[in-house]
Amino acid sequence: KGSLNSENTFDNFIEGKSNQLARAAAMQVAENPGGAYNPLFIYGGVGLGKTHLMHAIGNHMLAHKPDARVVYLHSETFVATMVTALQLNAINEFKRYYRSVDALLIDDIQFFAGKERSQEEFFHTFNALLEGGQQIILTSDRYHKEINGLEERLKSRFGWGLSVAVEPPELETRAAILINKAAQSNVDLPGDAAMFIAQRLRSHVRELEGALKKVIIHANFVGRPIDLDLVREALRDLFALHDKLVSVDNIQRTVAEYYKIKMSDMLSKRRNRSVARPRQIAMSLAKELTNHSLPEIGDAFGGRDHTTVLHACKQVKNLRGSSQDLAEDYNNLLRALAT
Ligand code: ADP
Ligand code: MG
Structure with a gap:
């Protein structure tokens, strides 16, 4: 059966x-x-x-x-x-x-x-x-x-x-999933609280569900309705843990989301500028924000050579000097990843 x-x-x-x-x-x-x-x-x-x-x-x-x-x-x-x-x-x-x-x-x-x-x-x-x-x-x-x-x-x-x-859900979908799951448990989750959780937790739906459970338990425990402050309290430890973990995976997801390309394109062999440039930016961020070596980073990007990573870092450095748009994008991403 x-x-x-x-x-x-x-x-x-x-x-x-x-x-x-x-x-x-x-x-x-x-x-x-x-x-x-x-x-x-x-x-x-x-x-x-x-x-x-x-x-x-x-x-x-x-x-x-x-x-x-x-x-x-x-x-x-x-x-x-x-x-x-x-x-x-x-x-x-x-x-x-x-x-x-x-x-x-x-x-x-x-x-x-x-x-x-x-x-x-x-x-x-x-x-x-x-x-x-x-x-x-x-x-x-x-x-x-x-x-x-x-x-x-x-x-x-x-x-x-x-x-x-199936790709990782984008921000609004993550928030919608949270609101829907809360409603299934007869809990009112305000939109701003849902967006806040969705912004901080970017990996997968199971993690969102776990966070929501924590929030609901905390709300019951302190006897208050769910709002932004309550979410911050309930998930303080979880967020603190996340903040310590700027992983290559996290960088790839953030950059993919920022440029609205597929996560799988971070690892793919496609060479069009629309995916190759974000990929180079993600490589450069990985070099800057993690302690991984060039070969390790190359590996995390679909098994690329360390010289590819090195080239990406140089390229991005030059572009940040010559293109204001790119410089701004890069700083936005740095900020998003560092919070
Ligand atoms: P997978 O099989 O891809 O590892 P699951 O189907 O087990 O993932 O999903 C993990 C959890 O997230 C389940 O509880 C599932 O109901 C929920 N989930 C995943 N995607 C969605 C979605 N788009 N809408 C609502 N719930 C979802
Ligand atoms: Mg499964």
């Missing part, structure tokens, strides 16, 4: 630029399973809503067709179940079961890496389902072609349908 989480729906999934493509694709699949988008492959960093979207698809399918067989499982559960089936000499039942579903949802398939027998089983299941017009939905923390330790034939099949990325 599958274990769909009924709390993760499309209704309570907040849409923003960062996830609207993934959401739209998920909705398409939910409305028309086994159709054109098979498999649906959702990828992106941790805590960005991949699992949520997956459950939302399953729940949507069940709402329209209550007797549909929708099976959700984590890839590690798939592996464990297979191992048990092998031990019990029940591999045929295993096969039959997974091939009889209307939709198979497998989460975090990067865990298949290096597990050859599981990949073999999954390969056959995958083919059978696709042939039968049954829907397959997969998530992963990275693009299928970039999962090391995965057989080529699986990698290529994962790209047969539709692959969509």
Whole structure:
């Protein structure tokens, strides 16, 4: 029996630029399973809503067709179940079961890496389902072609349908998610308080949820409604911790957000000026604000050479002298990262 989480729906999934493509694709699949988008492959960093979207698809399918067989499982559960089936000499039942579903949802398939027998089983299941017009939905923390330790034939099949990325949510989306989560807990979170938290916590949604919980507990404890001051009090320790951690990751996110480019472009090989320049600025900031060496910084930018980083630092230094716009951008970013 599958274990769909009924709390993760499309209704309570907040849409923003960062996830609207993934959401739209998920909705398409939910409305028309086994159709054109098979498999649906959702990828992106941790805590960005991949699992949520997956459950939302399953729940949507069940709402329209209550007797549909929708099976959700984590890839590690798939592996464990297979191992048990092998031990019990029940591999045929295993096969039959997974091939009889209307939709198979497998989460975090990067865990298949290096597990050859599981990949073999999954390969056959995958083919059978696709042939039968049954829907397959997969998530992963990275693009299928970039999962090391995965057989080529699986990698290529994962790209047969539709692959969509979820990106880190932008500021307004983070604030909207906070307000929505608060409302779900019957808590009134004022807009300025939500924006304040969203501004300070930039990484992923799970962290926002954790912060919101702290705020709610603090509000109950001191018996006051939530406002800016209360948020400051409740999250003082968390923010202090964050302030100490100017990480390369943090710099990349901040710069990507500032220039409205994708976080993934920080690491990509694309050379257009619109992404290459922000990338150089982020490298230069990383050199200035962290203690990392040039090779370490190059590594953090998609495995680039230390000479690339050095070149970026020189380039940015020159540009700050010759372009007022760039100098201003750079100072804005320094300020944003130093607070
Ligand atoms: P992932 O699987 O990508 O690591 P999850 O789907 O587990 O991330 O999301 C982490 C948490 O954040 C979950 O509680 C989820 O409901 C919530 N979440 C993520 N994105 C959104 C969103 N756009 N709207 C509402 N909640 C979200
Ligand atoms: Mg997940």
